[in-house]
Structures are given as structure tokens and as C-alpha cells.
Amino acid sequence: MDIAVMGAGAVGCYYGGMLARAGHDVVLIGRVPHVEAVQRDGLFLDTQTFQAHVPLRASTDAGAVQGAQLVLCCVKSTDTIDAAAEMAPHLAPGAMLLSLQNGVDNASRLQALLGREVAPAVVYVATEMAGPGHVRHHGRGELVIGPSAASESLAKLFAEAGVPVQISDNVMGALWAKLILNCAYNALSAITQLPYGRLVRGEGVEDVMRDIVRECLAVAQAEGVKVPGDSWDAVQQIARTMPTQFSSTAQDLARGKRSEIEHLNGYVLRKGEASGIATPVNRVLHSLVKLLETRQAD
Structure with a gap:
């Protein structure tokens, strides 16, 4: 072909x-x-x-x-x-x-x-x-x-x-499941420039990730999306199966490139605002990555 x-x-x-x-x-x-x-x-x-x-x-x-x-x-x-x-x-x-x-x-x-x-x-x-x-x-x-x-x-x-x-007959749910993984890892890996396995061992990081997952699931529910599986278990699995991996957002920032943060945590932030759902952790991560992008552009 x-x-x-x-x-x-x-x-x-x-x-x-x-x-x-x-x-x-x-x-x-x-x-x-x-x-x-x-x-x-x-x-x-x-x-x-x-x-x-x-x-x-x-x-x-x-x-x-x-x-x-x-x-x-x-x-x-x-x-x-x-x-x-x-x-x-x-x-x-x-x-x-x-x-x-x-x-x-x-x-x-x-x-x-x-x-x-x-x-x-x-x-x-x-x-x-x-x-x-x-x-x-x-x-x-x-x-x-x-x-x-x-x-x-x-x-x-x-x-x-x-x-x-x-x-899958629930591709939108699968897309949101992947989005949740990206929201949990990408910005944190980018801000710290740490791989997943090292990242999750940080003090308080697990609680931050749990908050991200909760916010994402609340927004998905408001959007009428049924996210399959156990999102928190899936987040934990990523660090176990890809301990040395840096997020694509981390790789982008390390190379001085614009990241996809607007379509990850930024997407959840915008959809949450439209539905009246607070997403404070996603908001902070989105803002920090945008600041790092701005610093690189200066």
C-alpha cells in the first residue's frame, strides 16, 4: 500500500x-x-x-x-x-x-x-x-x-x-483516557525535566496526579464522555512500564520548541470553564508550561 x-x-x-x-x-x-x-x-x-x-x-x-x-x-x-x-x-x-x-x-x-x-x-x-x-x-x-x-x-x-x-466503539472515551495520562505526566515531566519513574517518587507528586485525574474525569463526565477503565491505575502503570521516558512536552521544552500544552491541560481547563467545573491543578500546570515557553522565546 x-x-x-x-x-x-x-x-x-x-x-x-x-x-x-x-x-x-x-x-x-x-x-x-x-x-x-x-x-x-x-x-x-x-x-x-x-x-x-x-x-x-x-x-x-x-x-x-x-x-x-x-x-x-x-x-x-x-x-x-x-x-x-x-x-x-x-x-x-x-x-x-x-x-x-x-x-x-x-x-x-x-x-x-x-x-x-x-x-x-x-x-x-x-x-x-x-x-x-x-x-x-x-x-x-x-x-x-x-x-x-x-x-x-x-x-x-x-x-x-x-x-x-x-x-473500539468508544474511541472518544479512549481518547480521553489517553488525555488524562498526558495531563498527569506531560506538564510535570516538562517542568521538572524528569522521567516518569523518577517523577512519581517526588514528595506530594502522587497527590497532585490524583487531583489531575479527578479534575479530568469531572470534565469528561460533564462532556458526556464515558472514560473506560480505572484512570488512576492507568496513570500508575505508566511509571512502571515507562520509567525512563520523558514526556513529549518535556522533550519539546528541552529543544526550545512550542509544546502541545494548549491541547492537553489547556483543553481540560477550557472545557471545565465552559461547564462551570473548577480545574485548579490543570490551570497551574498549564500556566507554568506557558511561562517556560515564554522564557525560551525571550
Whole structure:
């Protein structure tokens, strides 16, 4: 299958690399240093179970989505609007689009901007770009997608590439479950520049995380969203299964990049305000990350 990955960061490179390794024709669309490295040497896929240089195409031009039967949108939430505008003139009429992004509303935002169906996917993977053309996998890798005409074929496609896929009729609940994990870890990891395992051992941190979870669940309930599973148990599991992982927000701040905080704790804050629900812990974390971003911009 011809597949394009719009946004060749850590998530896009991991899933694009896995699909290319399984024999699909994949093009990564990303920034110059990564693209040049991939064009020269292929993508170095550095996983927990294997290491391999995977040959695949790469481009800095969104026009490379032309002809793709499947487009994985993996850009930062802050870049969703720009990515939609850049892709729109080049998308094939029958192309399937899958949003592999943080936050809960990117698929609907893309769908409104592109005027075509965009399926949301919930991503559970710990990855980082260890250098140009080098993606390092720290753990997990599964996806959750919603039921659709294409969901069974997508699940098969990914499964054959070594990526487990669950089809859920409550994708919005699954998106919120992932959002809660991000709200609990991302800002705290970014502010402290600590990995998850070290972070949770900090004095009072567990109580702060419990407060975050409670606030998020209250807002989700007001939104009519049924969050599956035990959110607090899921938060605890992350530190156990990914103890050395730094959040994507921590990685963004460390590199002087704008983070997705507006679409994480900031999203919960705005939805809480609209519903009359106080979210003081999410508010503080959102404000602190924004201050750190401002300091970097000075």
C-alpha cells in the first residue's frame, strides 16, 4: 500500500518505519535534517526487540501525500490547521486519513478543514528522535481505532507490521483516557525535566496526579464522555512500564520548541470553564508550561 506520514517526528517515524519494514511504500514528510538523513541512509528504527535501517522515501513537501492510499497525520496539535491546508490540494479522492495525534479533537478539526472523513486513533507508544533519521522506541506501540468501513483492513495492515490495533466503539472515551495520562505526566515531566519513574517518587507528586485525574474525569463526565477503565491505575502503570521516558512536552521544552500544552491541560481547563467545573491543578500546570515557553522565546 502507498502510505504517507504527515509529520515525521518520533510517532510518525515509528509507525511509518514499522509499515515500511513490512513492505509498504512509505513516504515520511518532515523537517530537513530528518529528511536528508532518511534519504541518505534510510530510517534507523531502534526498537526494544530489533534494530534496523529501513529504506523508505522522505520529503519536506506536503505534496508527497499525492497518490497515498493511507495518510497518517502525526503533526503536533499546534500544527493541525497548517498541515490540513498543505495536504488538501494533494490528497487522493479515496485516501484514508488517520489522526495519530495527542489531544481529543484533532480528527474532528482535520475533518472540518478537509471536508472528508478523518478517523481518530489513540496512540500508546513511547518514542523519541535520538538524532536525524534515528527513532528510538522505549515501549508499547498499540493503537485504538473506531469502527468504520476501513477499520478491519487497517487493523490487519498494522497487525501484519507488528503493531497491535484494537477496534473500539468508544474511541472518544479512549481518547480521553489517553488525555488524562498526558495531563498527569506531560506538564510535570516538562517542568521538572524528569522521567516518569523518577517523577512519581517526588514528595506530594502522587497527590497532585490524583487531583489531575479527578479534575479530568469531572470534565469528561460533564462532556458526556464515558472514560473506560480505572484512570488512576492507568496513570500508575505508566511509571512502571515507562520509567525512563520523558514526556513529549518535556522533550519539546528541552529543544526550545512550542509544546502541545494548549491541547492537553489547556483543553481540560477550557472545557471545565465552559461547564462551570473548577480545574485548579490543570490551570497551574498549564500556566507554568506557558511561562517556560515564554522564557525560551525571550
